[in-house]
Amino acid sequence: MTTDRKIRVLIAKPGLDGHDRGAKIVARALRDAGMEVIYTGLRQTPAMIAEAALQEDVDVVGLSILSGAHMTLVPQVLQALRERGLDDVPVIVGGIIPPQDVPKLRALGVAKVYGPGAPTRQIAADIQALVRGTAPAEASAP
């Protein structure tokens, strides 16, 4: 019987942008790093993402946002998580995020922000550190 603790990560795409190639690449990379990745697909509302995070009891929530609506969507997701008592679940955000928005997202409570071309190995290492509670809480260079 295995007692080995698997990291569970939710990868979700809030909002209306129509392609999820980046999200799938990250999901695949995290799987290859030995994690269990729950992938929810496109066009998830903040409530759906928070509800999935609750039912799946994930260690980390990863949001992929390409639409430019991150300053609207991220606070909504964080709020939906808080409403369900999931304040302690770290949230990471990847996508097309202008550099000036990174500190704003960090101030909202986002643990990590990744721009296009962020090495997936770094994302996996950051998640492992976040789950172990040893992550230095600063944004990685986008």
Next chain:
Amino acid sequence: MNAWAQRVRQGDRRALARVLTWVENDTPEGRRALHDLFTATGRAHIVGITGPPGAGKSTLVAALARHLRQQRPQSRVGILAVDPSSPYTGGALLGDRVRLPADLVQDAGVFFRSMASRGAQGGLAPATQRAVQVLDAAGYDPIFVETVGAGQAEVDIMRLAHTVIVVQAPGLGDDIQAIKAGILEIAHILVVNKADRADAERTRRALEDMLRLGPGPDPTWTPPVLLTVATTGQGVPAVAEALAAHRQHLHRTGAWQRQDEARLAQALDAALRDALWQRWRATLPDEAYQAVLRALQRREISPAEAVARLLPPAPPPA
């Protein structure tokens, strides 16, 4: 009963999710919760869903859950969806939630949990049965268990579920392949999904012909062959009716009770094996075990000889 088990019994979904994680990781907290929850288990109708990848298992489960929730708003539907773990990295991509529409994700009467197979080969995960017990004790009924869907006979689901639905889709193979895959041996209900495709009727006839050649898993029950279009909900009420009919059939014939007793007998044997092994292993110095293991690995002794060296001779009958 400890606080976590209490919260699960009271319908706290956060506690349910956390206990499922513990049970999946086989932690002491998980074992404690299973112990506390056990007397509340044995009520739910456990429904297995299997069939080849792409047949529409996840979409059908979602359509069934929606239908059942509309029919009985006071009911609670549990869904466990198993996807394969990578044999190389141990990671898994659990994608069955993609088929779960917004209304069901946010429906407080539906609980959906993805499980990775974690090395198990029979289409389920090592902890699926225990996860079912937790959902059962939490009041979820029915509980759908969607298998990995390797397509070939997934016998574990037959042992776990009261009712097995095998989902096929037109054009996935001929009737010989269906016989090879052993679906008739495990199916209580056969569903031909994607029935809006041209050759759905032909697939149905092929399955019905095969059923005439030999019975399914239960000689007193003839598996219906039903057509559905899970994406639109067409044909889904008939599947729900067949599920209810099979549940009634199991109760009427006493099979529900017999299967439950057989399952618990197996559970006792398995628990005894575990306990005996652990008790004995704790008495054996590790060097002694390793010495015998190395002799076996060098092929100096056979496995039978190794056992004879490790285990004390059985006491003579009194």
